[in-house]
Amino acid sequence: MKLTGAQALIKALEMENVEVIFGLPGGCILPAYDPLLDSSIRHILVRHEQGAGHMAEGYAHVTGRPGVAMVTSGPAATNLVTPLCDAYMDSIPMVAITGQVSTTAIGTDAFQECDTVGITRSVTKHNELVMRAQDLPLAIRQAFHIATTGRPGPVLIDVPKDVLQLPMEWYWPTDAEVADSLPGYRPTTKGHPRMIKEAARLILASERPVLYVGGGVLKARAATALRELAELTQIHVVTTLMARGAFPDSHPLCLGMPGMHGTATAVTALQKADLLVALGARFDDRVTGKVSAFAPEAKIIHVDIDPAEQGKVRRPDVPIVGDCRLVIEEIVKAIKDLLASGETQADTSVWRSRVSGWREQFPLAYEPSEPGEALKPQFCLEKLRDNAPQGTILCSGVGQHQMWSSQYWKFEEPYSWVNSGGLGTMGFSVPAAIGAKVGRPDATVWAVDGDGCFQMTAQELVTASTERIPIKVAILNNSYLGMVRQWQEMFYEERYSEVYLSPDLPDYVKWAEAMGCIGIRVESPEEVEPAIEKANAIDDRPVVVEFRVDAREKVFPMVAAGQSNDDILLPPMQSARRSGLS
Ligand SMILES: Cc1ncc(C[n+]2csc(CCOP(=O)(O)OP(=O)(O)O)c2C)c(N)n1
Numbered sequence: 015m016k017l018t019g020a021q022a023l024i025k026a027l028e029m030e031n032v033e034v035i036f037g038l039p040g041g042c043i044l045p046a047y048d049p050l051l052d053s054s055i056r057h058i059l060v061r062h063e064q065g066a067g068h069m070a071e072g073y074a075h076v077t078g079r080p081g082v083a084m085v086t087s088g089p090a091a092t093n094l095v096t097p098l099c100d101a102y103m104d105s106i107p108m109v110a111i112t113g114q115v116s117t118t119a120i121g122t123d124a125f126q127e128c129d130t131v132g133i134t135r136s137v138t139k140h141n142e143l144v145m146r147a148q149d150l151p152l153a154i155r156q157a158f159h160i161a162t163t164g165r166p167g168p169v170l171i172d173v174p175k176d177v178l179q180l181p182m183e184w185y186w187p188t189d190a191e192v193a194d195s196l197p198g199y200r201p202t203t204k205g206h207p208r209m210i211k212e213a214a215r216l217i218l219a220s221e222r223p224v225l226y227v228g229g230g231v232l233k234a235r236a237a238t239a240l241r242e243l244a245e246l247t248q249i250h251v252v253t254t255l256m257a258r259g260a261f262p263d264s265h266p267l268c269l270g271m272p273g274m275h276g277t278a279t280a281v282t283a284l285q286k287a288d289l290l291v292a293l294g295a296r297f298d299d300r301v302t303g304k305v306s307a308f309a310p311e312a313k314i315i316h317v318d319i320d321p322a323e324q325g326k327v328r329r330p331d332v333p334i335v336g337d338c339r340l341v342i343e344e345i346v347k348a349i350k351d352l353l354a355s356g357e358t359q360a361d362t363s364v365w366r367s368r369v370s371g372w373r374e375q376f377p378l379a380y381e382p383s384e385p386g387e388a389l390k391p392q393f394c395l396e397k398l399r400d401n402a403p404q405g406t407i408l409c410s411g412v413g414q415h416q417m418w419s420s421q422y423w424k425f426e427e428p429y430s431w432v433n434s435g436g437l438g439t440m441g442f443s444v445p446a447a448i449g450a451k452v453g454r455p456d457a458t459v460w461a462v463d464g465d466g467c468f469q470m471t472a473q474e475l476v477t478a479s480t481e482r483i484p485i486k487v488a489i490l491n492n493s494y495l496g497m498v499r500q501w502q503e504m505f506y507e508e509r510y511s512e513v514y515l516s517p518d519l520p521d522y523v524k525w526a527e528a529m530g531c532i533g534i535r536v537e538s539p540e541e542v543e544p545a546i547e548k549a550n551a552i553d554d555r556p557v558v559v560e561f562r563v564d565a566r567e568k569v570f571p572m573v574a575a576g577q578s579n580d581d582i583l584l585p586p587m588q589s590a591r592r593s594g595l596s
Contacts, residue, residue: 019147020045020178023111024053026154029186032082034058034073034452036066040086041126043113045178058452058481063090065445065474067097071106072449075432076407076457078235080107080161081449087113088126091172092133096439098168099137103436104256105233107166109157110138116176117145130172139167145174147182155192164201165320166233201319205336205344213291213315213332214348218357220289220313222365223249226272226301229256229435230294230318234338237261237428240293243346247359250369252280254295256435259425269369270378273301274573275417278376278582281571282595283369284309285579292316294338297327298436307578317341375594378421379585380567383539388564391415391490394542395422398460398488401546406458407432407450411443411467413497415490417569419462441470447485448478458486458550465491465515465522472525478556479530486549487531487558492565493517500568517562526558534559 017025023046027035034056039047050057060066063085070081085094091112101108115124131143140160144153150173157169187195217223231240237260244251244267251261252272261268270277272284284290284301290312295301302308305327316323316330317338324333334341353359380392395418402408408423409432410416416433425431432450434442447461468489478485495513502510526533532552536545536559549557570585584592 015184016181017184018045018178019150019173019180019182021049022147022150022182022184023154023173023178024049024055025184026151027055027082028053030154030158035082035084036060036069036073036449037084038063038066038086038090040090040113042087042115042175043084043111043178045175046084046111046113046173058477060445060477061473062471063093064096064441065471065477067094067108067110068100068439068442068445068471069449069452069474070108070110071097071101072409072432072446073453074106074108075446076429076450077453078429079453080109080158082109082111084111085113086126087115087130088128091128091130095134095137096437098134098170100434100437100439100442101168102137102139104434105166105229106168107161108168109161110168110170112170112172113178114143114172114174117174118176120174130170134170137168138170141170141172143172143174144177147177147180150177150182151185152187152192152195155187156196159192159196160199164199202321202335203319203337203340205317205334205341209332209334210341210344210348213334213345214352216289216313216315216332217247217249217291217345217349218352218359221360221362222286222288223247223362224283224287224290225249225251226284226290226292226295227251227257227260228254228293228295231257231260231338232428234294234319236294236339236342239339239342239346243342246346246349248362248366249291250283252276252284253425254298254301255420255433257295258420258431259428262426263424264426269373271420273298274303274575275421275569275571277378277421278571278584278588278595279369279372281573281579281582282372287312289313289315292318292330293342294318296323302327303573303577303579307580372595375591376584376588379587381587383564389537389539389542389561391492391561391563391567392418392422393539394488394490394561394563395419395462397542397546398462399423401543401550402460403458403550406430406460407454409433409443409447409450409459409461411463412438412440413464413467413495414492414500414567414569415462415464415496440464440467443467444471444485444487445474447487448474448483451483451485461485461487463487463489464496465489465493466495468522469520472529475526475529475531475556475558482554483556484553485556487556489522489558489560490563491517491522491560492563492567494565496565497569499565503568505574522558522560531556531558535562536560537562
């Protein structure tokens, strides 16, 4: 069957079961937009290509399927760089299709030409400029294979305009042909049996073990296996910012989030442990603090599908390269075998009572507002959480509101938390929430955003309105770039430099309405719950609720950048008893 390159591209996406593309057309990608009209694929026309990328990410976060973005060449491709980098840092499966100038014009500084493959090389797992229409089906098959296997990540396929226009003979490569075409790409999924046995022995011998769970557990769909391991061994679990939801917050073994703004218990448990079982976690600096002072007495079992993570930051005692789910299942089996053969688990009761003591003494805490005082952002989040319909998905931007969201929400299910962890991309929340809602139309999707973040990508609410994607946005408007303000207050002697935005400009309610949304403003505690209830009841259009919150509020606990986790700063009302953290 003869097709044009463009027809082959769209057919290949259909064959990959793509149900939606987030994109925006232009000159070089134009040929691909024509067969799209006749295809089964839904296209969501974004207002900025960055939005398309984050939507694809949000979609991938909640479905586990790769998100697809399609844009034209030059400035459209460069507008995709931030989401590509974001997806790369957070290991999100994504396939980006970019138009390119015709093969004959490449290298001539043609209109809207840029070296997309060169520019995106360091922010993609793989990228390719396809120079022949005949190669398109294989390139697309490879792209989806690479994006979704091993450590997931973004793949970009750059297609010149004439390649889209030229004829080709349709074919669809088999799995074997795809594998053969990538001889250097064979991710290891099964852990080494000797290492697995060694890990099981270490786990049983440890008196102060902690399961340090990262986003890889979610990528590997390993939440059930993780729970079995935790319950079998009664080992506490910390879930990093990328792993929130991988283990239920309500579970008695869950200690919450570790790291710079983690709970005092999670941070201290990692510090004092004699064994860390790192599962799909990468010893990020926001978790370790000062690396040389991190968990000084702990042996490390490190399970990760990416061999490059082994020893990158901290040398493991037991490195295991493999798929988290398969490896955890094997470790559980090995532990059961050891127990059946008469081995016993070390006594962890002293450790468990220490951990319980920290939990009791150092819960998350903030000073509630007095009558007439400004609203507390944490209070708004607690009310959002308590009124959230079952199965709500929470997305967030980057800053204080992100940390409060992660702290105060109760994540009970995997894939219910969407945020930008590694890159920390302001503006992520609204488009990611749109992508999440497209992927999970059955779920309520709330985007929590800062006023600074919101102003970066709010235009995508026009997309949400026109495409009838009824997300809900909660802006925690503290009229500052709050997280930067917090650092200036704490580490730059309150010398505030270029962090003040404005409480009134823009008028968020009018802006929301202008974009086809319902806009609601909340200024006092009594208004919080009715506004949330109203927003939850609206399902035919997006809603924006602006909460005017106290600008002076800071995120605690906090480990200052580069400091040891031992020097965690507690909320003011707890700092007098910090000696209890021993
Ligand atoms: C694109 C981008 N630019 C700058 C930063 C640095 N930065 C991190 S948090 C933050 C402030 C965010 O302000 P806002 O959205 O109002 O959230 P808040 O911290 O007040 O909750 C800034 C500027 C960033 N993370 N991303």
